[in-house]
Amino acid sequence: MHEVSIVSDMLNIVYENVQLHNMKSINKIVIKVGEFTCINESSLRFAYECLCKNTICENVKLEIKKIKASAYCNNCRKIFNISYTNRVCPICNKFSKNVVTGDELTVDSIEGEQK
Ligand SMILES: [Zn+2]
Numbered sequence: 001m002h003e004v005s006i007v008s009d010m011l012n013i014v015y016e017n018v019q020l021h022n023m024k025s026i027n028k029i030v031i032k033v034g035e036f037t038c039i040n041e042s043s044l045r046f047a048y049e050c051l052c053k054n055t056i057c058e059n060v061k062l063e064i065k066k067i068k069a070s071a072y073c074n075n076c077r078k079i080f081n082i083s084y085t086n087r088v089c090p091i092c093n094k095f096s097k098n099v100v101t102g103d104e105l106t107v108d109s110i111e112g113e114q115k
Contacts, residue, residue, distance in 0.1 A: 024113055
């Protein structure tokens with residue numbers, strides 16, 4: 001399952017930060033997921049629960065920020081929303097290759113207490 005390796009990478013980042021900032025507990029983890037990543041949210045949450053067992057992340061709330069996909073039009077100098085199959089600027093009808101958001105898969109923030 002694709003989601004397991006994603007969560008495992010994500011947790012490695014969390015653990016690195018826990019050590020770096022000398023945290024004793026975590027209250028919340030916020031991640032950003034772009035709509036083009038094709039992540040299944042329930043699989044992601046399930047993988048998270050499994051991988052967090054017996055770690056500092058056990059029972060920690062996972063907040064998923066969904067990021068809408070957008071692209072930049074060189075012609076109009078505007079950012080517009082796109083879908084996977086339609087990246088055409090609504091103003092000038094030109095196809096845009098400059099995807100700005102939608103591919104995100106990052107740890108946005110980690111809330112917790114320091115020692
Ligand atoms: Zn345009």
